[in-house]
Amino acid sequence: MPEGPEIRRAADRVAAVLEGRVAEDVFFAFDRLAHRADELRGRTVTRVETRGKAMLTWFDDDLAVYTHNQLYGRWFVRKRAGFPKTGRSLRFAVHTDAGAALLYSASEIEVLDRAGLRAHPFLAKLGPDPLDRATTARVIRVQLERFRRRRLGALYLDQAFLAGVGNYLRSEILFEAGVHPDRRPMDLSPDERASLARATNLIVRRAYQTGGVTTEAARVRDLEAAGQPRRAYRHYVFGRAGRACRRCGETIEKTEAAGRRLYLCPSCQAA
DNA sequence: TCTTTATGGTGAG
């Protein structure tokens, strides 16, 4: 289940078996892409790139396979021949002498050249990705200014604002910054906006490093060492309705914003 | 076996 950090980690694993190697075999499950497999076979995979929740697997730097996992897509990476034991349906596969990258269940798969990439409606609208080094806190403050009238709860799901942030990161970022989802950038003080921008980078980058854990890193190490299950420390508020806030002890609430569930601490994130 | 939910996204109104 993928937001930007999970996709980037999957891309790292895919890159380990594909990047810099010849695609000995390419497979697409969809008839409309069958002829493309022949076109890509024998090419070298030059790069595995992510843009928010989208992944681009580049062949000879001029053709890219665009994949979006939506809610269900899942990458399996194998160092040797063989397929994973799963009831899922294989949709896209690339084999090299280093192994195989296999994408299951995803339905959004396209082969694009550079012009097609520029014209792609989803990619074209993406805002900066907090996983990019270039996306500094200042860049995020500029985005907050650009979307100053939008409520934060809805804004943080909009990929035109920031690419790669999804539903669990939204709750975690707003909690980390101590802001209520009904507020708007224009309502925040300069300090609050700066804090929100920093929290955004912190939470997204931490989720990438930890594989989806958003709580404070030092605490995570302690809990892991103590043999705690991951769910016991994974998030501050997401999925924790009715439980105690890790910062103040108040009861975490579940609400809805932009049609999706959102969790918050009513004390740490005052309206 | 049916229904609901899900870390996602689109298009109509």
Place this chain on the structure above:
DNA sequence: TCACCCTAAAGAT
């Protein structure tokens, strides 16, 4: 905001 699409797994019956 809503209906809808995509697919898999969990929950209800």
